[in-house]
Amino acid sequence: MESFGLDNTYSSLHPVLRGDNPDSSFSEVCYEKGFQLLYYLESLIGRPEMKNFLNFYMSEHSLTSITTIQLRETWEFFVEYKIPGLSGAEVNGILSKMDWSTWLYVGGLPPI
Numbered sequence: 001m002e003s004f005g006l007d008n009t010y011s012s013l014h015p016v017l018r019g020d021n022p023d024s025s026f027s028e029v030c031y032e033k034g035f036q037l038l039y040y041l042e043s044l045i046g047r048p049e050m051k052n053f054l055n056f057y058m059s060e061h062s063l064t065s066i067t068t069i070q071l072r073e074t075w076e077f078f079v080e081y082k083i084p085g086l087s088g089a090e091v092n093g094i095l096s097k098m099d100w101s102t103w104l105y106v107g108g109l110p111p112i
Contacts, residue, residue: 011107
């Protein structure tokens with residue numbers, strides 16, 4: 001991230017190329033921030049439910065190309081309908097803790 005600059009879009013999970021060669025944005029940033037994003041999601045629902053989410057996600061999207069929009073939609077659907085025993089307030093609490101825009105589009109270190 002330091003080589004790109006913490007305020008550079010290349011240090012985000014969704015870099016904006018603006019006509020640049022896509023190879024210019026390639027680095028380990030997406031892997032590390034992607035790991036941290038998944039780890040944060042796990043912290044919101046716990047390890048057993050995260051395993052269930054990943055299994056559900058893979059079964060829903062296997063052999064397809066997806067975008068971050070599908071990731072978010074699948075996450076929200078899973079939290080709302082697939083975790084047994086959550087009240088509406090608990091679902092809203094979990095969903096409100098995830099700031100997708102910051103995680104995906106803001107460069108630099110992860111927000112959490």
